[in-house]
Amino acid sequence: MYQAMTSLGFAAESDYHGEIHLQGAPKGASVLVLGAGLAGMTAAYELRKAGYKVQVLEYNAKAGGRCWTLRGGDRFTEMGGATQHCEFDSGLYLNPGPWRIPYHHYAVLDYCKRFGVHLEPFVQVNHNAVFHASKAFGGKPQKIRAVQADFQGHIAELLHKAVGQNALSASVTREDGDKLLEALRDWGALDGQGRYLKSPAASLRRGYVSDPAGGLMPLAQDSDPLDAAELVRSGLWRHLIDGQEYDYQTTLFQPVGGMDMIAQAFARQVNDLIRYNSKVTAIQQDDKGVTVTYVDREGAGAPMQAKADWCVCTLPLSILGQLPLNVSQDMQAAIRSVPYDASVKIGLQFKRRFWEEDERIFGGISYTDLPIEKISYPSTDYGKPGKGVLLGGYVWGPNAYEFTAMSPQERVKKAVEYGAQIHPQYTAEFDNGIAVGWHRVPWTNGCYGMWTEETRAQHYRNLCQIDGRIVLAGEHASYIPAWQEGAVLSSLDAITRLHTHIVASQRAA
Structure with missing residues (x-):
């Protein structure tokens, strides 16, 4: 499961190595950033620090995109x-x-x-907190601690029996078997005979009917484990993995x-660069620069245009795919291959x-x-x-x-x-x-970009390449989709490659 999730980008560690330092921006070079989510504001902040003239167009009346409260x-x-x-x-x-x-x-x-x-x-x-299955245990919610302790205990008992009967002799030596039995008794709160029963040891894991108290208060009462067969049938055990997955540890x-405290903090750094309530309607490029047509989101006034030498586009693909955009066929295919x-x-x-x-x-x-x-x-x-x-x-x-x-x-x-x-x-x-x-939600038309192994293999690199004077960034252009980290890392990678490309192009000219 972890390998599958990693390949789809849901369980990957951040590949961040610290603050970037872009140097040597050509004098007067300009970059237009589309979108003031975390990816766009990261790009705007770092590019201005590098010496570029930066302007940001943002659909909403405030920054943040999906970083929203x-x-x-x-x-x-x-x-x-x-x-x-x-x-x-x-x-x-x-x-x-x-x-x-x-x-x-x-x-x-x-x-x-x-x-x-x-x-x-x-x-x-x-x-x-609780696990709840509407058709199990009479629809009564079960404490997470009880489900975990009982599932662990019942599994440990079964394994204890298998090891004790030498059913695993082909895989476990006698000496290792003794150690495994000891581990199972400890892990599963089993008794000396390897049974998972109502006991003080089990109650320490799953909780008590009446908790230990003080003075002359009633004595602690041990609780009864859930029935093993019904617990397996309930499917409640499926949720036990959630807190153990890498993203949720x-x-x-x-x-x-x-959460928008992060967006507000970014906006304090780049707010003077952002033009709010700006709905992009078309993106065009030629060998001299990029021209973006936009309108006031409230419908006031005629269409306007913003021009720059280069463009970092962080619009969600669900929006970008609806706009007139002259990029390569490969990038167009990539944009349209990712549903939300x-x-x-x-x-x-x-x-x-x-x-x-x-x-x-x-x-x-x-x-x-x-x-x-x-x-x-x-x-x-x-x-x-x-x-x-x-x-x-x-x-x-x-x-x-x-x-x-x-x-x-x-x-x-x-x-x-x-x-x-x-x-x-x-x-x-x-x-x-x-x-x-x-x-x-009008500025995303969906939650996050859904890649598959097949679409990543066919389209991902084409999506992330610099296409003429345009480069894309956002969670959709990362192996950590649906996470803010993916948006930020994608932006840092895109602007680093774009800066290298701009400097090289300037020298070649």
Whole structure:
């Protein structure tokens, strides 16, 4: 699985080696950057530092692209015209796009450090959160710690029996078999006979019916393991791997106050270069430079043009593929070969933080086979009185297309209905919500670029090559798609190659 994910770019380590130093920019050379997401702002920041004249065209009224946070008072109009007004209380927010940063995303973390973005831990795995299968265990959610301990214990018991009966003698020597038996007893909380049973050792892993206490309080009561056969049939074990995958291993981070703190920090560096509310309508190049036609996003005035010697285009391929663009056939084919995945995020505000007060869930993610797929609890402001916002649904695949087809109000309503099967408090405590379907976000028309092994082999290098005076950058031009790190690394690579090409072209002239 890891090898497959790596080949598709979902489990790759950042290849970042520190701050770049571009030198020798030709005097007066200009670069036009399309898009003020992280890729575009990285390019603008580094190219200006290198001595280029830089201008950025951005569709939205603010920078960041998919590095986006919704707070109380914000308004969002999706394709189709539906407008949502975020009603979250002050200090509460939803990150519709990126919401966590792995510790090995070195470039993003380095820019956060350089630009003064304060980070805090993002809790990926909380053993007190739940796994939920609607048709298993009577639909009752099961604590993650119990599922992990019991699945581990039952598997350890089976292996213990196999080793004890010499069923693995062809692979394990007698001496190694003894060590393996010892390891299985420890790993699976087995008793002296290699059985996984109700016991103090098992309760230390899966939790107690009544926890150890103090003084003359009742004694601790051990808990009963889940039935092995039903546990296997439930499929709950599928989620155990999530926190062990490379992208989600401890420690993960989030910016204090919302993911767009990163976008705001970048914008403070390059804000004077950005022309906002600029919708690109055509991109043309010749042997002298690049001309980009754009209009005011609100529809005011006639079409305008921006010109430069070179262009770094960070527009999502889902947008770029719709524009008149004179690049090579190979690049055109590459642009049109990458579809964009569907995803929906739903933020729900509740009258109180019941997940903490009632269930002692502080951060982390619960998983379900219901269409909402995930519930993520805030990794900040623990124990704070008053209202709270959680991620009430993070939807992918066919469910995402179904949710995207709904009105925003219906998405929120469904998220509350499904979530109430996991947390009955939903019904009484729900306050308001907001839902973003990425195929209806007008500046991306989708969530991220979906490569396959075949399309990467055929088109990836063509997409990333400098084509005349244009080079592309963004998460779609990386082996870390859907991550901000992919966008930043792609940009650094593109502008480094472009700078080398410009300098070489100048010398040749």
